[in-house]
Amino acid sequence: MGWMKDETGLDKTPANFVPLTPLSHLARAARVFPRRTAVVDGAHRKTYAEYHARVSRLASALAARGIKPGDVVSTVLPNTYAHAEAHFGVPASGAVLNAINIRLDVATVAYIFDHAETALILADTQFLPLVEKALEAMEGPAPQIIEVPDADAGHPATGRYTTYEALLEEGDPEAPWQMPEDEWESIALNYTSGTTGRPKGVVYHHRGAYLITMGTPISWRMTLYPIYLTIVPMFHCNNWCHTWMMPAVGGTLVCCREITATAIYDAIADEGVTHMGGAPIVLNMLVNAKDEDRRAFDHRVEVFTAGAPPAAATLAAIETMGFHVTQVYGLTESYGHATECVWQDDDWSDLDAAARAGIKARQGVALPNMDHITVMDPETMAQIPMDGTATGEIMMRGNVTMKGYYKNPEATAEAFAGGYFHTGDIAVQHPDSYIQIADRAKDIIISGGENISSVEVEGVLMHHPAVSLCAVVARPDEKWGEVPCAFVELKEGAQATEPDIIAFARERLAGFKTPKAVFFTELPKTSTGKIQKFELRARARTL
Amino acid sequence: MGWMKDETGLDKTPANFVPLTPLSHLARAARVFPRRTAVVDGAHRKTYAEYHARVSRLASALAARGIKPGDVVSTVLPNTYAHAEAHFGVPASGAVLNAINIRLDVATVAYIFDHAETALILADTQFLPLVEKALEAMEGPAPQIIEVPDADAGHPATGRYTTYEALLEEGDPEAPWQMPEDEWESIALNYTSGTTGRPKGVVYHHRGAYLITMGTPISWRMTLYPIYLTIVPMFHCNNWCHTWMMPAVGGTLVCCREITATAIYDAIADEGVTHMGGAPIVLNMLVNAKDEDRRAFDHRVEVFTAGAPPAAATLAAIETMGFHVTQVYGLTESYGHATECVWQDDDWSDLDAAARAGIKARQGVALPNMDHITVMDPETMAQIPMDGTATGEIMMRGNVTMKGYYKNPEATAEAFAGGYFHTGDIAVQHPDSYIQIADRAKDIIISGGENISSVEVEGVLMHHPAVSLCAVVARPDEKWGEVPCAFVELKEGAQATEPDIIAFARERLAGFKTPKAVFFTELPKTSTGKIQKFELRARARTL
């Protein structure tokens, strides 16, 4: 421990210790870049001076309405300027931001309001019906509602609630902010997608939200004044914390309410977008866009993609179109991206397109702001062999890992057992330490003592000409312990029988990996489009 | 304060809290970029895997020699690979790095060894005579010496001490590092230049050393894989902490033992240097280089310059030569650069060369990693008017501010009075908040109640054809309190009298600003080339 012989007078003082928080980025940007464009949302264009003043209004108006430090303010908003302002204004009032997925069902939204004890809701007019129904379904006391209309998008104010702009009028553009006294204070509460069960409330601290904004520019090859397009929803890991990062780099945040190829190409061509993030499906949308939806541009766009590995064909196509794609991987628990498939110029630039796409399909290595991310045996916490074959669970340690699950100390302790966060994702590691995901831990099927990756079996079934979507889960079996069982959505007008599918799989897979039963049905999905295998497992047990 | 209603189970754990330290950058780089070139020093070229292993050897060898956490290890080294390794290896043993200026005099080096209680010295063969004399002059017990020869540079080992490579042989390339348990632990002890008196021992913590490495890439427009040339000495604010930053960005550190135009141009052309820092005098050297010393290159080199404002003519010339210069400003107390003259593309790109140079002469605004830097009245701590005329003292608050002065709690408390670090530099602020230095606080002359900037008077005298160098200081005066008094070095062979100089100044300055006395003499300078006005003031009192 590097304590010197005499540390007298070397303590923390207000001059040399300031709690880390992304709020400081906006405070600085208002001083350093007051006239730069901070936020663009259609006709709404605000400079950093204006953005800062509006945030101060929001924070002080919330306080005047009785929101106290530590209270939860929920948002039910698409990616609009109001949502960006809430990212700063809610914590600047000392409150905790809870951005809720606008595609959730009523029951889950009600569950979140109750669990979070929401004090106030900022709700887009389009999603007021969802919010109102959730309030009816709530058990606890109903929060206040502030309505955020978007007339340009066809959602004018209903007149039933105080509007967002009226709320801002209640505030003071020069009000001082409530800065954290301890960087461990909470800044956000984000519920997981619920792919593996009930969504869990993940708590972020100011420290982590600050540190990810300092590591991201390095991995994203970002220099001063980027133009960033918000495709990743702000309710998803707070947009991977990019909204908080923008003021640090003097960047412009371009809001995107509806994610369409036209909207994206227009933003690139008209606003000069340099950076964007999105699921592989968004890349597909760009590759397959109709000619009339495309726009020409002559700069390079840096893209982060995550959520699922991008298909090789998509990667090969999009890289010739002016985009440079980096796969990242992370979870709500890691504030978004925690690993990145860092491109090793020296080693890989001479590879052919297929080999390059093969590497880009990996989830990669820890971001500069994480301490250690690797794959371990979850029982022994031993490093797995880095041979591209052995599997284990992805484990993370670092400052951009959640504080824990809200009101769930048992789940938190379990997730942090052994000094690492257990991601629940099963992966191999290549000899260069790059991680590649094989499956979710809960989705692995163990048959006769052999592990079967559900992802591998699904990959084979997806090649069947009649299959549109599929999911493979474990079904209990007296003899083998578990056996693979497939659920399939067929393409419109296509036909296939259970024996067809099994025969198709058997030709391409080892016997123990071949599904023993196939059911044709619509697959249950989360609001982020992930298949809920826990539901299918329940069904498989009864079928 | 953003503490939620229920914070049960949301505490720090090893999974979500890791003390910030630049050591983590090298640990990660060895995993992520093992085969990239980390350090180049003539024939010495090491990858990140090798760099990491050598650092582990150094750390474990130091521990084996009895160096304990918190002990001080001093270096008397130019910018060589051993010095870079010491930046990681010394803290990785838990010890504190004290990099000493190789141009200091024996008495000051002895003073530092005593004050720091140095336990071990890494000394370059060229500077062994200085070190040996300093050991003789010391009061306390003599530290161990490890000799770092540089045969290629003409300094082969003397045979009198264990050499650096022999020391590494004693170590273990796989030894675990002593990571900080608290990010407030000390990582370095750096003595100030001694421009205003005895050098003060400035203590850095791991937290600050980490955070400056995360803010710098943003302000320096640095993307992955930069090639950085070490011109700023590693003993000067640890090379503005760039040595610690390089592994975070997968960069290559190119060492430069002798700072000459040839060496710099060669490094740019042969190694592809993309970033370098240096005093304005280095820029001059490049501009004025002889044709045969120049090399062609076709990329842009990003340059940080600090220490003094670069001359407008130098800036205009160098910007057409492939360099992009940003002025930064800072002190030993702020780990190097704390402000930067951030270029506002939108507002300034249409200005003519003179106007651009005028702006580049400003010291600018806070780096992204600092909280608040501004100019205040040091008595009232009130913000000065931002009118380009009113002066005050530059004040800083943020995480990249020293822990304090070693063994000097009084000076520390004084420096941090009112919650800001008092820099001792007097400046104006322009309407856009950009700071421009007028003078050091201690060098301001107050005559008849009027402030006189010594820098302004010197600027006028420097235009006199016979004047090579000059300094203007206050002399006590019965009637006016103080009057300006000039010390002048004449150009070789040139002649001028006291009345000549006074008459020259009187034509160009207000009467009260005109020096009342002129002395012709060699000026006392610090080892970093700054004029020691405190000595001149003492002389002025007696003359």
Ligand SMILES: Nc1ncnc2c1ncn2[C@@H]1O[C@H](COP(=O)(O)OP(=O)(O)OP(=O)(O)O)[C@@H](O)[C@H]1O
């Ligand atoms: N690049 C990627 N490649 C493959 N899978 C990814 C990638 N990025 C994220 N994922 C998957 O998404 C998960 C994180 O998703 P998120 O935190 O939104 O909720 P969830 O884990 O789906 O929901 P829940 O935790 O409630 O079951 C990861 O654990 C991983 O399984």
Ligand SMILES: Nc1ncnc2c1ncn2[C@@H]1O[C@H](COP(=O)(O)OP(=O)(O)OP(=O)(O)O)[C@@H](O)[C@H]1O
């Ligand atoms: N860009 C710059 N323009 C003008 N002056 C600068 C600039 N950068 C640094 N300086 C000067 O250098 C000083 C910091 O130098 P350093 O910490 O090396 O020691 P010092 O202040 O000269 O010595 P001491 O504190 O012992 O008197 C600043 O306080 C400022 O006066």
Ligand SMILES: [Mg+2]
């Ligand atoms: Mg999850």
Ligand SMILES: [Mg+2]
């Ligand atoms: Mg000083």
